[in-house]
């Protein structure tokens with residue numbers, strides 16, 4: 198609820214705070230049990246920071262975070278431990294996030310050891326069962342990360358994230374570093390595991406094509422704010438925000454049902470993402486928006502429900518301007 202995460206910008210010889218980087222700047226949404234919420238945005242849009250704040254790997258600057266109706270915003274790290282078990286994260290680069298000196302068995306077993314209270318025998322059994330669940334073999338347990346391909350390493354990371362039987366998993370671009378041919382396999386695995394284990398996902402990606410198949414709803418972020426959030430089908434078929442329209446126009450449509458009439462014209466946005474240290478006044482997207490008008494420089498558009506479950510933050514859809 199209205200989550201903000203600002204990082205101080207230090208400068209000068211004295212390394213004083215000379216400004217603030219508004220990585221996440223007032224974001225409210227909910228994730229429903231068992232669903233996948235996709236979050237899409239360019240790098241610098243704040244999506245990874247948001248993910249880390251939600252599970253308290255970072256403290257929010259402002260706002261409130263609720264998990265199972267419990268306010269976890271102010272919990273101390275010790276108090277958060279038992280809850281953290283239910284919230285895990287899978288990172289983009291499995292090579293960087295896996296300790297190269299640990300065997301697969303050690304990597305997957307470690308969270309269980311940290312958690313304690315489980316006998317060695319049970320730990321070994323759970324690790325074996327999990328490694329098979331993610332599509333690796335029991336023989337692989339004594340191998341080390343470098344002996345695997347990128348896709349297999351991501352399977353190891355997934356096993357490590359799921360071994361504590363979490364309820365909520367943040368997937369931070371888990372397939373972005375993988376070959377396209379491998380991406381679908383890992384995405385399918387994640388979908389199967391979700392169904393099997395009753396997981397809820399927040400799935401972060403930098404373009405709309407990756408989250409298309411896995412998401413139930415999709416949120417589009419721009420400069421630390423949500424521009425649009427809607428059920429997947431609605432977002433892809435009826436995008437409203439000019440930024441979402443531009444993002445959608447940029448992804449190759451391989452939908453065989455697509456007729457020439459539904460083909461979208463490619464919208465090229467001028468310029469780069471402005472700095473989150475110095476975002477434009479009013480609507481943060483206005484410096485690149487093909488539809489910007491006077492009001493956009495003055496008022497910041499709030500997310501509004503334009504149709505059932507379809508929220509947009511854009512003055513084009515505000516009262517009286519349609």
Ligand code: SF4
Pocket residue numbers: 438439440480481482483484486487488489490493498510511512513
């Ligand atoms: Fe574009 Fe204005 Fe809408 Fe922002 S509020 S997206 S600048 S039309």
Ligand code: MG
Pocket residue numbers: 244245370
């Ligand atoms: Mg990121």
